[in-house]
Amino acid sequence: MSTLLASTETLAVEVSCSNDALSVTLSDGRVVSVPLVWFPRLADASPRERSDWELIGGGIGVHWEAIDEDISVASLLRPENFMRLPHKALPGANRQPRVRKKLKSPHALRG
Numbered sequence: 001m002s003t004l005l006a007s008t009e010t011l012a013v014e015v016s017c018s019n020d021a022l023s024v025t026l027s028d029g030r031v032v033s034v035p036l037v038w039f040p041r042l043a044d045a046s047p048r049e050r051s052d053w054e055l056i057g058g059g060i061g062v063h064w065e066a067i068d069e070d071i072s073v074a075s076l077l078r079p080e081n082f083m084r085l086p087h088k089a090l091p092g093a094n095r096q097p098r099v100r101k102k103l104k105s106p107h108a109l110r111g
Contacts (some may be wrong), residue, residue, distance in 0.1 A: 011059030012073050017042065017050035024076055027059065032076045038083065041069045 014025035022042060023033040036043040042050060042064065049066045056063045061072040075082035 009060065010073055010077070012055055012062055013059060015053050015055075015062050017047075019047075022071070022076075024062065024073065026073065032073075034076055034079070038079070039069060039071060041067045042071075045069075 010030075011027040012024050013027050016023045017036065020036050021033050022036055022039065023031055025031050045064070045067045049064065052066055053062050053064050055061070056070065059073070061070055063070050072082070
């Protein structure tokens with residue numbers, strides 16, 4: 001006998017922005033708060049533009065029309081899967097660049 005479980009998705013129900021944080025209240029009661037610098041368009045927006053948001057997809061995300069910004073609840077809950085966070089360097093970013101040595105021509109090797 002197999003059992004099919006219905007998947008439940010956590011949805012946004014309320015949004016607010018301060019000068020340095022985006023806070024999203026979720027349908028399960030949690031409040032997720034993330035630094036505004038993660039979203040440059042939102043960080044650069046005026047307080048009025050930040051307050052003019054709408055839920056999209058029944059709450060799977062938030063949209064700001066004036067600044068053309070969309071943020072999904074999934075990206076807030078698992079940011080490492082959706083964006084490169086400011087404190088995370090790209091893999092290999094700290095490696096030294098490869099330097100190619102110029103080979104001497106065979107004629108220059110003869111002495």
